[in-house]
Amino acid sequence: MTSEPEFPSKKRLFLGLLILTFVIVLVAVNILGWIGTVGLRQLNPILPLMAQILVGIAFVVISTIMLILVMTVALGRELPFGHKLRGLMIKVFLPMMIIIGRLFGVSRENIKRSFIEINNQLILSRHLHLPPEKILLLLPHCLQLADCQQKITNNIENCKQCGLCNIKDLLELAHKYGTKIAVATGGTLARKIVKDYRPRLIIAVACERDLTSGIHDTYPLPVYGILNQRPNGPCWNTRVDIKRVEEAILTFSHQ
Numbered sequence: 001m002t003s004e005p006e007f008p009s010k011k012r013l014f015l016g017l018l019i020l021t022f023v024i025v026l027v028a029v030n031i032l033g034w035i036g037t038v039g040l041r042q043l044n045p046i047l048p049l050m051a052q053i054l055v056g057i058a059f060v061v062i063s064t065i066m067l068i069l070v071m072t073v074a075l076g077r078e079l080p081f082g083h084k085l086r087g088l089m090i091k092v093f094l095p096m097m098i099i100i101g102r103l104f105g106v107s108r109e110n111i112k113r114s115f116i117e118i119n120n121q122l123i124l125s126r127h128l129h130l131p132p133e134k135i136l137l138l139l140p141h142c143l144q145l146a147d148c149q150q151k152i153t154n155n156i157e158n159c160k161q162c163g164l165c166n167i168k169d170l171l172e173l174a175h176k177y178g179t180k181i182a183v184a185t186g187g188t189l190a191r192k193i194v195k196d197y198r199p200r201l202i203i204a205v206a207c208e209r210d211l212t213s214g215i216h217d218t219y220p221l222p223v224y225g226i227l228n229q230r231p232n233g234p235c236w237n238t239r240v241d242i243k244r245v246e247e248a249i250l251t252f253s254h255q
């Protein structure tokens with residue numbers, strides 16, 4: 001499967017922010033350690049030494065995590081413990097990176113877009129080939145034509161396949177390849193769908209915000225993210241590149 005052409009710049013942005021976040025964490029650990037050492041000296045002369053040892057251990061652990069994560073992102077494949085550290089990156093470092101990125105004028109959307117691409121690359125590197133019924137195609141409600149009266153969130157098969165929105169094409173793909181497919185109106189329904197369908201991989205279509213929170217909420221389940229297109233602005237009659245969705249299905253399924 002091909003990556004988007006601007007991927008190297010997204011990777012650079014993500015790597016830069018990741019390294020900057022780690023440097024700030026390491027500096028903060030050192031400052032806290034120094035403050036603790038000064039304060040503890042009043043209580044017992046042995047305590048500063050113990051505090052320094054603890055700071056030293058924290059420094060080594062954080063530096064090792066940083067090295068593995070940076071190498072994982074730079075090489076685009078999961079290294080030993082990379083699978084577990086992906087969770088740390090999603091749950092701990094990404095929120096910190098968004099705050100730090102904002103301080104340097106990088107938009108939240110740009111950071112999330114970079115994260116989604118890096119996450120996709122790591123999932124691709126696992127070379128998953130699953131039975132199609134273990135793959136869930138999870139779609140946002142805004143892909144449905146706003147004027148359409150069909151209730152597709154309860155059951156996407158209610159779509160009359162008129163072709164006025166991409167739901168028809170996506171339903172055809174699911175039928176053709178045998179994947180599961182569902183439409184979610186928000187995070188709560190998405191979590192319920194995932195619980196009911198119990199997929200081993202999700203191909204999710206959504207905006208930067210929903211994809212990032214979906215990847216976060218369903219970790220360690222792999223979520224391959226495809227950004228929707230918003231010719232009418234956010235959350236309104238959105239579209240998706242059907243070829244990219246089909247490529248993703250073919251990449252991850254036994255056919």
Ligand code: SF4
Nearest residue numbers: 148159160162163165
């Ligand atoms: S393809 Fe037609 S019937 Fe189906 S959801 Fe879109 S507008 Fe409604």
